[in-house]
Amino acid sequence: MAETLVPAHPFGDLWRDARHGRMDGAPGVTLTSKLMRTMAEVACFAVDDSLLSTAIGATRAKGGAFGFRTGPQRAFIACSHDDMIPQLKSLIPVSRGAVIDQSHGRVAIRAQGPDVEWMLAKLFALDFDIRAFKPGTGVASAHHVVFALIYRESDTAFTLFPHRSFARDFLGALVRAGEERGIVVDA
Amino acid sequence: MMRLSQGGRIDRSKTLHFTFDGKAFTGHPGDTLASALAANGVRLFGRSFKYHRRRGLLGAGIEEPNALVTVIDNGVREPNLPATLVELKDGLIAESQNRWPSLGFDMGAVNQLGAKVFGAGFYYKTFFGPFRSTRVWHFFEHFIRRAAGLGAAGDVPDPARYERINAFCDMLVIGGGGAGLAAALDAAKAGKRVIVCDLAPVFGGRMNWTGETEKRDALLAALDATGNARLLPRTMVWGHYDGNTFAAIENVASHRQSLPGEPRHRHWVIRAGAVVLATGATERPLVFPGNDRPGVMLANSMLRMAAEFGVAPGETFGMFTNNDSAYHAAAALAAFGPRCVLIVDLRRSVSAEMRAIAIRLKAELRTGHAVVGTTGSAGLNGVHVAPVDAECHVTGTEKLFAVHALGMSGGWNPLIGLAAQQGQKPGFDDTLQAFMPPALPAEWRTVGAVAGVGLPAPAPVLMVRPKKPLDKAFIDFQHDVTDTDIDLAHREGFIAVEHLKRYTTLGMATDQGRTSNVAGIARMAELLGKTVGETGTTRFRAPFSGVSLGSIAAERFGHIMPNRLTPMQDWHTANGGDTYAAGLWHRPMAYLKPGETLEQAYVREAKAVRQAAGLVDVSTLGKILVQGPDAAEFLDRVYTNMMSTLPVMKARYGLMLREDGLLFDDGTAWRLAEDEFLVTTTTANAGKVMEHLEFFLDCIWPDLGCVVTSVTDHWGGMALAGPKARDILSTCVTGAAVDNAALPHMGIVHGVIAGVKVMVARLSFSGERAYEIYAPSGHAQRVWDAVMAAGAALGLVPYGLEALGTLRVEKGHVTGAEIDGRTTADDLGLGGMLSKKKPFIGSAMAYREGLVRDGRLQLVGLKSLDGRALNGGAHVVENAAPQEPAESLGHVTAACFSPAVNAYVGLALVRDGRKRIGQNAFLADPLRGIHMPVAIVSPHMIDPDGSRMHG
Amino acid sequence: MRIPCPFCGLRDGVEFSYQGDANRTRPDPVSVDQTVWNDHVFNRVNTRGVHREFWLHNHGCRAHLVVERNTVTHEIVSVALARQFVLERKP
Incomplete structure (x- = not known):
């Protein structure tokens, strides 16, 4: 069935092992990508409905998963399991909200390294200092018209979720922004 | 001028090579281009704007108005750079500007012969005066345009990289001199995140030329130790915007070779919680005849040249001043070797302390005197000095003093620009004779010289008035505005300060009046009988000083729109798809076979669709999931027709109107469940429709239990159309029947193609029996491949936008x-x-008189009568004569060759179009010389009863 | 300009798009009184001073906000979620 099929790789030619820009010293940023088999939005009719936290909690309990609020009525989840959508639908009654399958709507790019804040500051009008953007939190923003969700995993690691149709362009923008300090694509 | 053997922060152990106007020179790290040239004895740096007068250095930093150069790097020209701000690097190539054929022998100097005529308003008075209504202006325009401007822009593409970056801080300190660094240190020690910007390569400001380098180093070390401060040298903050947002330009690598991946300039957008303005103050000149002769400098700039850059102004120097700071500068400068031979002070009485300095320096002191003229052809060699009264009128005979250099000081101007860019009016301080920072928001503070700290109190006089001046006295050096220009503006009625500025161009040059505005305003105030404060300044605007366009554009040049790709993009490219960007999305126009033109390709594809079958990528359509118990009710309010009556697993074509009753978008709603609809929109309107729906749910009907979510990227889509479409579909779909009973027109089924769960809706855009197949994007290519394979034997072809357009034009689908x-x-x-059973968005306004009257443009078809193609935008007219097409009855909205009709056709909006069906008319496109006969026909050129779709 | 989105926090103006005057109440959709509808769709008071308006946090959480903003000084006086503002406003 479709769940066992591997989705087409979204990134194109730029996704190969290579270092770009500054070649000497340790790279400022390394990019990797992990396949998220399930990605979904949970939307509730009421602002700050507790079901949003319930959905996030259920996803994170699976381990290695992402779940964070993206709006007053919205949450985003991403994990490597196939069966999250039915589980989420069972948590959200129709009278209170809805679950939207976005498993193919977004892609996940992980950016990690000592200069990751510097690089991301070129693309997003966000304060990436760790005092302002704490590990374990996620935000919704955009680079020009390319919407992206951004989740901070640790001091030096972020995972970004742009829309699939912009994946190649967004990867190109990340690589270009990282060239100043040296950026590695670890395909 | 000459190099001192000691002193300055230059590294005499290293030598840098550079050229200026083709001549080779050497300098040292730490030099600016100006200091290196001056050290080599160069006195002539440029020719002035209008009169082409010989000009030398007036200042040592951002206050410099004369020495504008062009730097050339790999053929790329960067003009209008003050030589005092160009860091010397090995291999630098620079040229002077505004002169021909050379700086030394400049034909433009002939302008000086007509100097009396070239005052303010010259062009207007000449060409609207005696030469009004003649074509004389057009003849002279050519020469005037060539003479206009200072530097020349280059035309070689600039390969440098420019970037922008965002920054946030608790405190932004603008200016890294002593006061700024101290404020930054206090905040950083208290745990605040601080950013300090300074346009110089080193921090410390004046500390670099008052010998306080140890104090500077201690401050910098302490700041570093806090771990809370980001220091940005070579960074000029140039704009202040709402919300304490600032624009700054960092000169990352103009002064050296760029490293790989490094930008040349970086545009910073800094958001600050609190702001400390520590921008300091610049000295201003005195206005007297011949004050622009090379060798006349600002007094403290002369000192800075020696103290920071190790360059002496000459063996001897004099000072002309109206305040005490020139005396201190003279004493400090003399310590480096040059002899101060003369101090001329406008003030009748000076303090004992100043007198003592003059005595110690063994300088002749003339109080109550003024410099009334300068001499020297290659550069200054003497000054005429005469006694003056309190208003600076000359009261006695003049005496000539020999001197190599003259420092002048008319007082100090705090650099308040950034604090006034939001429109607040600065006030004038009578003691300091200067405009001070205006009332500031609570989060702002001013420290140091910009707040007036340490500034001397000058005499309130800036202009010297000899009875018979022997030379021009300059107020604005860069724009060649003289004292008489101010008087002229007043005589001609341009007395408001904003008019004075535009009429004389005072303060309009790249230095934005930093050394000139106050003198001009003071003179106008005097003529008006007002105070300087009452006369006021012109509005301060960003940028504070010159900024490269590259830095502002950053990554946004060339193909600036991001590329949005469908899941089948690579297949299109590999199979002859001639893709182009329709907005953001890349879509194939047609799949060209070798030797085919575009028209041949799309005609072949369209024909194949009507005769066999075709497959087109429709992934770009907007797709919005509408969910909730009130989803159906919401769609009833949004669409013109009923959606709540749509059965589950059926689709319906719908229209949306704007609130004003005009048509907004068309699309299809698929009912996937009782409370779940998938709404499609046109590609171009996807974003707008989404916002439209979100607005109504948030702001008008927040009580509805309904949410909308864009799923455009999640689903890849393809349309399989043509008489063979059902057969092809049935061979590749499992899990669902697709015969006419199971999947009637506008029906939906869930099925599987190549192992992928898909949704199939029977919809037609083309007028053929057609099916839209939606598969999750990551599997869409697999599905596309399977359909193509299933249709290979039945003549299935891929088709692109052009054929899609042709098919829909033939059908008359909007x-x-x-x-x-x-x-x-x-x-x-x-x-x-438009339903009559329910209100919907736009229903209240849709029947307004103007929207239902006769004479409106209505949709019709057009058919070419002479075998020529129609072109989009051409006008529909009744007259046969091309030279008198008469009024436009409407215009062509789409045009193509129709294989079904075997003619060139189009769609058009024509006045009372439906009544004109059956008549003939003409298309007029006078700009392209087209005038051709057409027939007005029904827009539904094929299958008007829809039997091909519904069968 | 920076707007403090109630959900996302202080964000740059570039993330938001203006969605019109928030001082109007939409007429009864069943009504076809052209004067009332013309007024609602076309006429606006051009306030000099504090103006209440809708903004969409387009590049962030996509919530609509009701913002009170001074059209002269550009000061943002207050921000609230539009749906809460509208729900509380209904009788």
């Missing part, structure tokens, strides 16, 4: 070309879709 914001549903023949 798109955004007809839904252009000016048409109603009825105009396009869709008036029957």
Whole structure:
């Protein structure tokens, strides 16, 4: 069935092992990508409905998963399991909200390294200092018209979720922004 | 001028090579281009704007108005750079400007002969005066344009990289001199995140030339130790915007070779919680005849040249001043070797302390005197000095003093620009004779010289008035504005300070009046009998000083729109797809076979669709999931027709109107469940429709239990159309029947193709029996491959936008070309879709008089009568004569060759179009010389009863 | 300009798009009184001073906000979620 099929790789030619820009010293940023088999939005009719936290909690309990609020009525989840959508639908009654399958709507790019804040500051009008953007939190923003969700995993690691149709362009923008300090694509 | 053997922060152990106007020179790290040239004895740096007068250095930093150069790097020209701000690097190539054929022998100097005529308003008075209504202006325009401007822009593409970056801080300190660094240190020690910007390569400001380098180093070390401060040298903050947002330009690598991946300039957008303005103050000149002769400098700039850059002004120097700071500068400068031979002070009485300095320096002191003229052809060699009264009128005979250099000081101007860019008016301080920072928001503070700290109190006089001046006295050096220009403006009625500025161009040059505004305003104030404060300044605007366009553009040049790709993009490219960007999305126009033109390709594809089958990528359509118990009710309010009556697993074509009753978008709603609809929109309107729906749910009907979510990227889509479409579909779909009973027109089924769960809706855009197949994007290519394989034996072809357009034109199906914001549903023949049973967005305004009257543009078809192609935008007219087409009856919205009709056809919006069907008319496109006969026909050129679709 | 989105926090103006005057009440959709509808769709008071308006946090959480903003000084006086503002406003 479709769940066992591997989705087409979204990134194109730029996704190969290579270092770009500054070649000497340790790279400022390394990019990797992990396949998220399930990605979904949970939307509730009421602002700050507790079901949003319930959905996030259920996803994170699976381990290695992402779940964070993206709006007053919205949450985003991403994990490597196939069966999250039915589980989420069972948590959200129709009278209170809805679950939207976005498993193919977004892609996940992980950016990690000592200069990751510097690089991301070129693309997003966000304060990436760790005092302002704490590990374990996620935000919704955009680079020009390319919407992206951004989740901070640790001091030096972020995972970004742009829309699939912009994946190649967004990867190109990340690589270009990282060239100043040296950026590695670890395909 | 000459190099001192000691002193300055230059590294005499290293030598840098550079050229200026083709001549080779050497300098040292730490030099600016100006200091290196001066050290080599160069006195002539440029020619002035209007009069082409010989000019030398006036200042040592950002206050410099004369020495504008062009730096050339790999053929790329960067003009209008003050030589005092160009860091010397090995291999630098620079040229002077505004002179021909050379700086030394400049033909432009002939302008000086006509100097009396070239005052303010010269062009207007000449060409609207005696030469009004003649074509004389057009003849002279050519020469005037060549003479205009200072530097020349280059035309070689600039390969440098420019970037922008965002920054946030608790405190932004603008200016890294002593006061700024101290403020930054206090905040950083208290745990605040601080950013300090300074336009110089080193921090410390004046500390670099008052010998306080140890104090500077201690401050910098302490700041570093806090771990809370980001220091940005070579960074000029140039704009202040709402919300304490600032624009700054960092010169990352103009002064050296760029490293790989490194930008040349970086545009910073800094958001600050609190702001400390520590921008300091610049000295201003005195206005007297011959004050622009090379060798006349600002007094403290002369000192800075020696103290920071190790360059002496000459063996001897003099000072002309109206305040005490020139004396201190003289004493400090003399310590480096040059002899101060003369101090001329406008003030009748000076303090004992100043007198003592003059005595110690063994300088002749003339109080109550003024410099009334300068001499020297290659550069200054003497000054004429005469006694003056309190208003600076000359009262006695003049005496000539020999001197190599003259420092002048008319007082100090705090650099308040950034604090006034939001429109607040600065006040004038009578003691300091200067405009001070205006009332500031609570989060702002001013420290140091910009707040007036340490500034001397000058005499309130800036202009010297000899009875018979022997030379021009300059107020604005860069724009060649003289004292007489101010008087002229006053005589001619341009007395408001904003008019004075535009009429004389005072303060309009790249230095934005930093050394000139106050003298000009003071003179106008005097003529008006007002105070300087009452006369006021002109409005301060960003940028504070010159900024490269590259830095502002950053990554946004060339192909600036991001590329949005469908899941089948690579297949299109590999199979002859001639893709182009329709907005953001890349879509194939057609799949060209070798030797085919575009028209041949799309005609072949369209024909194949009507005769066999075709497959087109429709992934770009907007797809919005509408969910909730009130989803159906919401769609009833949003669409013109009923959606709540749509059965589950059926689709319905729908129209949306704007609130003003005009047509907004068309699309299809698929009911996937009782409370779940998938709404499609046109590609171009996807974002707008989404916002439209979100607005109504948030701001008008927040009580509805309904949410909308864009799923455009999640689903890849393809349309399989043609008489063979059902057969092809049935061979590749499992899990669902697709015969006419199971999947009637507008039905939906869930099925599987190549192992992928898909949704199939039987919809037609082309007029053929057609099916839209939606698969999750990551599997869409697999599905596309399977359909193509299934259809290979039956003549299935891929088709692109051009064929898609042709098919829909033949069918008369409207798109955004007809839904252009000016048409109603009825105009396009869709008036029957407006329900009378319920209100919906736009229903209240849709029947306004103007929207239902006769004479509106209505949708029709057009057929070429002479075998020529129609062109989009051409006007429909009744007259046969090309030279008198008469009035436009409408215009062509789409045009193509139709294989089904075997003629060139189009769609058009024509006045009372439906009544004109059956008549002939003409297309007029005078700009392209086209005038051709057409027939007005029904827009539904094939299958008007829809039997091909519904069977 | 920076707007403090109630959900996302202080964000740059570039993330938001203006969605019109928030001082109007939409007429009864069943009504076809042209004067009332013309007024609602076309006429606006051009306030000099504090103006209440809708903004969409387009590049962030996509919530609509009701913002009170001074059209002269550009000061943002207050921000609230539009749906809460509208729900509380209904009788």
